[in-house]
Amino acid sequence: MKLARFTEQGRTRIGKIEGDRIVDLSAITGDNHSMRRLLNHYRDWLPALQAATGPMFALSGVTLEAPIADPQKFLGIGMNYRQHAEEARQAGIPIPESQLWFNKQVSCITGPFAGVVKPAVSDKVDYEIELGVVIGQRCRHVKAADAADVIAGYLIVNDVSARDWLQKSPTFTLGKSFDTHGPIGPWLTTADEIADPQDLQMSLYVNGERRQHWRTSDMIHTLYQQIEYLSTVMTLEPGDILATGTPSGIGAPTGRFLQVGDVMRLEIDGLGFIENPVIADCAQEVMP
Incomplete structure (x- = not known):
């Protein structure tokens, strides 16, 4: 998977890249958009992350943020x-x-x-x-x-x-x-x-x-x-x-x-x- 942080209409969240579109993963991650937090839960969340199909946005209509904004190192x-x-x-x-x-x-x-x-x-x-x-x-x-x-x-x-x-x-x-x-x-x-x-x-x-x-x-x-x-x-x-x-x-x-x-x-x-x-x-x- 290609996991991203993106902002759309002023709201930042986590998504996965599907071609030229991005699938919103908020149903799994909630409103928390920390990739570090996702990685802590990655094994448990993996089936749901792989199965997620929407909502979906065109990449051209969102702003891609730093994938990890809060690393410890x-x-x-x-x-x-x-x-x-x-x-x-x-x-x-x-x-x-x-x-x-x-x-x-x-x-x-x-x-x-x-x-x-x-x-x-x-x-x-x-x-x-x-x-x-x-x-x-x-x-x-x-x-x-x-x-x-x-x-x-x-x-x-x-x-x-x-x-x-x-x-x-x-x-x-x-x-x-x-x-x-x-x-x-x-x-x-x-x-x-x-x-x-x-x-x-x-x-x-x-x-x-x-x-x-x-x-x-x-x-x-x-x-x-x-x-x-x-x-x-x-x-x-x-x-x-x-x-x-x-x-x-x-x-x-x-x-x-x-x-x-x-x-x-x-x-x-x-x-x-x-x-x-x-x-x-x-x-x-x-x-x-």
Whole structure:
């Protein structure tokens, strides 16, 4: 299934994608539109989710929201593609000897077609296409051989990065966590629909020009090794998002950073696409 959060006439709910339409699942989920909550009940609700047939809306008439708006964790791994690691090495960044993880604050999450803000305080905003893994059950000390069992599904992640702010924070957190710098979507594709997540084609375009084009088979640490490594340290929860690394072709090596008005389109086999315009910062905005 392809499970989505969508807004129609001001009401947000959960649905499943059927071609160019979306089936409202509110009869099963109620008024609660937390995908994390759905994942906690997924096994019990699965027959009803599969059988649901309506109400139904045209995708063109709804707004797709971030599939998971309230994860407890949004974690990313750095330099996990061989060519990208070599790209970084040539720029003077040493290749890590072990998995290099960082935190993206969950407040950076935004929708699959929402605007990405170019902060007024950053001149080096960059794009990164990544395969996102969504955890489906509470787990700890998972062996790589068993890791597929704890994956609920997959989505596309744009790990937008403010490169100048990465240099200010050795943990990467600040440079990875500006508001809107975590577009995800367009929906959660359940794991049963992806035969081999380690052999998917990924492509990212800026204003129609292809900048990144690679396959997930180039990962240094597989999805399953990543889950084993992380679950050695922490309990993973349903809805947690793991951004599993980006291939070569980012803007940093050439200085081709994002500008206001640019449009990013990200595509991954079997997962659809997301598209995000770069918009100006409202730096003086006062939050209520």
